[in-house]
Amino acid sequence: MKKINRIISAIGATAIILGLALGSTANAQCTTSTLNISSGYDPMAGGPVVPSNTQLDPMWTSTVSADAATAILANGDLIGCYDALPLAPPTWPAPFPGTTWMMGQNNWGVMTDGNPAHTFTCTYERKFTVCGSDSINFEIRRLMSDDWISDIYLDGSVIQSYPVSGGVNVYPSVTLSLGLLSGTHSIQILVHNFNNGVYLNAIGVDIQAQLVSVTGSSSLVSEICPEYSCDDKCDDKCFWKLTGNNIYGTNNRLGTLSNDDIRIISSATQRAVVKSSGEIGIRQLAPTTTFNVDCIPPGLVPSGLRFENLPYGQGNILVVDALGYVYQMQGGTVNPTNPPALQQEVDALKKEVAELKALIKGEAGTDNTHKASTMSVSPNPSSGDINVSYAIVGSFTKAVVRVSDNMGREVITAPVPDNNGIVHITLPSSLKATTLVATLIVDGAQISASQISYMVK
16 A cells, blocks of 8 residues: 555656646747748748648738729739739749748739839738847848838838849848847838739748847747747846836836837827927827927816926026917027017017006106196905096096006006096906006096006906
8 A cells, every 4th residue: 555655656746747847848938049930931830831822821911002902802802911822924933941922912813003103012011029128130041022122121110121123033141130129029021013014913922031039048939829928027127017117227218119109198098299209299299399288278277387386596588479489588589589579569568567667656747737637446456347536637638547457458448528527447357366557648648547456256
């Protein structure tokens, strides 16, 4: 009995060891230092897929241009990324070992219509994932196309271009450095079809290539584990953590490495953007300058821009033009431009404010005939209606009572018909709580003034 128990225990221990070994091996198979991305390559079978008219390439996808799609569908064909050779002449060369041709449609179909204005292109795309952060090379060993590859892209940015040529083209081998990468990326190959309209013309590409870790690290995700995701327990060098990061040199940069905008979204709505060209917009998704803010006030607040607890200091006055652009004003001039009309308005306001200050102090008025004229305002403070009592000494041609705000801007002007009387004035309800000035003006001369505290109900 003891011998049987020892055998069972040994078997159990062996199973545990095997389980651990298999588990670690399976996990190791999910990442690799070299990833075969040849066209038509089946990673599970370890070789090319069997050519057919319906089977899709397992890893590559294609997108045809609108003109090409119209031509394909008009001839009853299908659009996809098929690995069959053309079914009618002229035929293409045999594919490279371990690869198959990829076409832009199911059968040998019409992708030209004789119209030079139409563009017939097909973009072939292959995605890959890098765990952590690693330098990756794209090694193109062999490459053919029909008709012509213009560009190869990484995440939408050109990494290799070729001159215009015709027919079936064979390109030289090349190693392209993709730089330091992490996360999921894509390689795109843009193939053009010459629109000669002479014969039925197909479009395709055949590539024998691989992605290689420059450091030799197993950072590339293998297709053997299609559902594998990078280990979440890696350190801060792997990804940006939501709980906070330790910054390592140039790692943990918040933003994009591709030529794309940074979009800031809340509640499924985009609120701000950092354009790929550097402009920043807040509630303005198409900024026209370095920093562009849409200040439409939210809710009932008076403005969409607010500064609080600003310290006192010395500096330049900022002015805003009618389009919202901000400038600084020094010595009475606006930089970089100072519209004359704006400066004249500023000068007039300064003069009027100075005259009102002098009038309130009893220093204004040079007409001795009317200098003894008087004026009083009631009620004061007022919530809307005021009565201005006046007594004008001597004859006059024209007299008015003018009400201005604290910036010297005219609010309302009421005529004075007689030498003595009362003028009733209703102040506009649109005014905020402020201090106003009522002025008695006789024949163009400011005779008397009184401050009014205007409080909105």
